[in-house]
Amino acid sequence: MVVLPGRRRGFEARLERGALVLKTPASDRRIPLTAIERTETPGAGGRSFTVVLTAPRTIRPTSWTVHGRRAPAVEAFADALQRRLPVRDAAELRADGALLVTETPVAKPPADRHRTASRVAVALYLLAAAAMSAAGFLGSYGWFVALICWLFGSLAIPMRHFVCGGWEFTGDTWRLRTHGVLVEGRRLYAGAYEYTDLEGRGRRLTGTSEYAEQAEILYDPEGRTEAQVGRGTTGTLVFAVFVLIVSLAMTAALVALALAGPLGAWGVISFSLV
Template structure:
């Protein structure tokens, strides 16, 4: 359901300034502060500037206050202005106007927590490019440069495989040493990518009903084993040897690749200080 006092449009300007129309209020976010401007406090809204990219919200009052926003998209400015105009109250020319600035309220904007992982990747990427440029500029030689270029692939591929292997070993060991076995009942089955998938229902030791989706099984009743500290790792049956071996093989196969990548990176860095 839509309303003339609410719009899905979001207008973005410079310096993280944004405008929204929600529940009869224009929300102006700027500099960590959100200003709530009731449509009753707005005298008019103007569109001007090159290609209609500037928006001005003029408040009511003897000494009107105005808020300005410049957007890259002229059509977006036009559509937002039209949405606000539809929400404005109809007034007579001689109708008294309230003091618009006095109706505006302010509140702090809750900022989202920074994405630490993204910042880490950006930092590592910047360091990688910087070292690569320094190796070229300082004439470190073909060997260190090639090793530095290859290092991220070796570290990334080897590290990912080792991480998966360690996760498999950890979960299988948890099931092996702390596993609880309960009876599960087949709820349904379906085919996905030419593989039949089964969904079992069971009740854990806390009395909570859970479901397990697996390509194993098929019987109406099956034993399900799970680690109480990691119920998402439930499995059909009690066998864990195969998973332990598979995880260990991944670690043993790709661990040397990870170590080689680290060695390549160290050699590249060492070439800079010689």
Template sequence: MAYHLRCRSAPAVHEFAQAVRRALPVRDADEPRPNGTELVTEKPLERAAPNRIRQLRWSLGGGYVLVLVLLLVTDAGVVPGVLWAVAPGPIAAGGLGVYGGWQLFREAWVLRTRGITVEGRLQRSHFYNGVEQYTYAYVDSHGVRRERTGSDGGAERVEITYDPADPETTKVGRRTAGQLVFGAVLILLAGAVLVAGVAFVVMGMAALVI
């Protein structure tokens, strides 16, 4: 049976280990069992690396609140304070929209330029969050059997286009023009929202400087 004890004080750990060693019997060299004192070991604990992402969040949050307070208590005006207060909303929404639009556009572009289309056969279907999901099995160009699950499909046999460099990137059917257009439009619209949020930040900072 082994026991692991932890303590932040290195001197206390050393004194405790010494006391345990003195209390354990010392065995002869001829005995098959190991000496009890040799089983007591001391090991320094590794310090956990600081969570830099959390520190960055706290720093940004503190800076945001500080600027907001300065805008409210100084003669900067109500409008810059309101714009600064609402700026995180459009920045977050715009950033997520741009990222989502880029993912859609990139996936469609990859499938359009280097995608391979094969036949997929329906394996099973189930409901997830009220939406029916279809799982199709297909064999890629290397003879590997793969599966694709999504809300597209429904027929027993469909065409599945996949990226040979990343087989997880798939879609039902060959057409990608609609996804390309939708991704581009989403990038433009979300980009406008993101720019507006950044403009709110600039206007708030400018009100403090000027």
């Protein structure tokens, strides 16, 4: 399959077995190669070509123009398409190729509210930074300090992932501690064990650092958390809680710093130690 990215996002041409597929954000148009008479290069710097369908002599043939981003890619795609077209006699009667074309509407995916909220948050964040920069250049130099605090506080965004990871780590460890079942596992190879659960099904645990021929495996019967070698969960739980608390504290401190800068520039709070 040969793919030609379109000039605009969501547009694409695909040369599949026996068909040319023109994809748009709204529909997929499938054109059998037997319905194509020839390809033509209309110009536009070599970044487009035209697909002309077969048609009887009495009617005007249907055609579509395919646009690409780069001229060499368009030329290579058009040549590949032309080579796959059937060879016809000039005197051969032509059918209307447009009748063989099928068009399928593309179902729009549901709106991703999380992505939309993230984009709005980023836009507001950049707008606030731009406003602080403008206020600093206009003479309110305290806004430069506020901008530095705002930018440094933006480290809370990646720290949020550590908070979520620590929370999941803590929850998984606690579930394994309270709902886990202990069985005996047999070593398959370095770092991998197999064991049988309570229902008689064989399972595997990989990525461990154990090398004993037999080991105790603690697993979750519902499969919501990953199993572990050994029955001890106290140390892991303490470490998970520690990671969660540290991540949460650092994130809160960065958010407080980001907000303290603008509030200080507005005079809402004061950093004076006197």
